[in-house]
Amino acid sequence: MKIKKLCLLWYILTSLVFTTLPAQGAILPEQAQEVWNQLSKTAGLKGNKTLILEKAKEPNAWVSFEGSNYSIHVTKGLLKLMVQKNEIAGIFGHEIGHIKLGHYQKTVSRNLIWYLLYRAFGKDNKTTSTILSLGLALAESGFSREMEVEADDFGVQLAYKAGYNPWGLYNALLRMKKAGFSTSPNGFNSHPPTNRRLEHIKKTIKSLTGAKNTS
Numbered sequence: 001m002k003i004k005k006l007c008l009l010w011y012i013l014t015s016l017v018f019t020t021l022p023a024q025g026a027i028l029p030e031q032a033q034e035v036w037n038q039l040s041k042t043a044g045l046k047g048n049k050t051l052i053l054e055k056a057k058e059p060n061a062w063v064s065f066e067g068s069n070y071s072i073h074v075t076k077g078l079l080k081l082m083v084q085k086n087e088i089a090g091i092f093g094h095e096i097g098h099i100k101l102g103h104y105q106k107t108v109s110r111n112l113i114w115y116l117l118y119r120a121f122g123k124d125n126k127t128t129s130t131i132l133s134l135g136l137a138l139a140e141s142g143f144s145r146e147m148e149v150e151a152d153d154f155g156v157q158l159a160y161k162a163g164y165n166p167w168g169l170y171n172a173l174l175r176m177k178k179a180g181f182s183t184s185p186n187g188f189n190s191h192p193p194t195n196r197r198l199e200h201i202k203k204t205i206k207s208l209t210g211a212k213n214t215s
Contacts, residue, residue: 026083027082029053029079031088035085035089035164036072038089038163039093039096039158039159040070040096045099049072050069051071052064053075053076054073055075056075058077059081059082059181060078061073061078063098070099072092074088078091081175082175083175084165084168085164086159086165086171087171088168088172089159089164089168090155090168090171091155091172092155093169094152096155097151097153097158100154101150101154103150103151110143118136141190144191145191145192149192149197152204156208160208160209170205173194173201174198182194182195183197
C-alpha cells in the first residue's frame with residue numbers, strides 16, 4: 001500500500017510539472033520579441049518596434065507600419081511550429097526585407113497603374129474586362145513572386161549579420177512544408193513554389209557562407 005501511495009504521488013507531481021511546461025521546442029512570444037528587436041536594430045529600423053500575437057492557427061507573419069513605428073504580426077500557429085530562434089529570425093528578416101526594399105510602396109504604385117489601365121480599357125466591355133483582369137492579375141503575381149525572392153535573400157543576409165544561423169529561413173520553410181503548408185506552382189500565386197524557394201535560399205546561403213546546414 002505504501003508503494004502504491006508513493007507511485008500515485010510521483011504520478012501527480014510529474015503530471016503537474018509537464019502540464020505547466022510550454023510545448024517542446026515552441027518559440028515563446030518573449031523570444032520572438034527578442035529576435036524582432038535584434039533584427040530591427042541591425043536593419044536600422046527606427047521608432048517603436050512591437051510584436052503583435054495573432055490567434056490564428058495557420059503559420060504566418062507580416063509587418064505593419066505607420067511612419068517610423070513598426071509592428072511584426074505573428075500567429076500562434078507559427079510560434080508553435082518553429083523550434084529555434086534562428087527560424088523565427090529568418091522569417092522576420094524576410095518581412096523586414098519587404099520594408100527595406102520598398103516592396104509595399106512599389107505594390108501600391110503598381111496597383112494604381114493596374115486600376116488606371118482597367119478604367120481606361122476594360123470597364124465598358126465584358127470580354128475585354130475579363131481578359132484584362134486576368135492579365136493584370138498574372139502580371140501582379142509575377143511581380144509579387146520576384147519580391148518574395150528578393151525578401152528571402154535579404155532575410156538570409158540580415159539574420160546572418162545579426163548573428164543568427166543563416167539556415168533559419170530554409171529550415172523554417174522546410175518545417176512548414178512538412179506540416180502541410182507549402183505553395184505549389186501556379187501563375188496566380190503571390191509566392192514562388194516552396195521547393196523553388198528552398199533551392200534558391202540554399203544557393204544564397206552557400207554563396208554567403210559556404211557552410212553546410214548545421215542547425
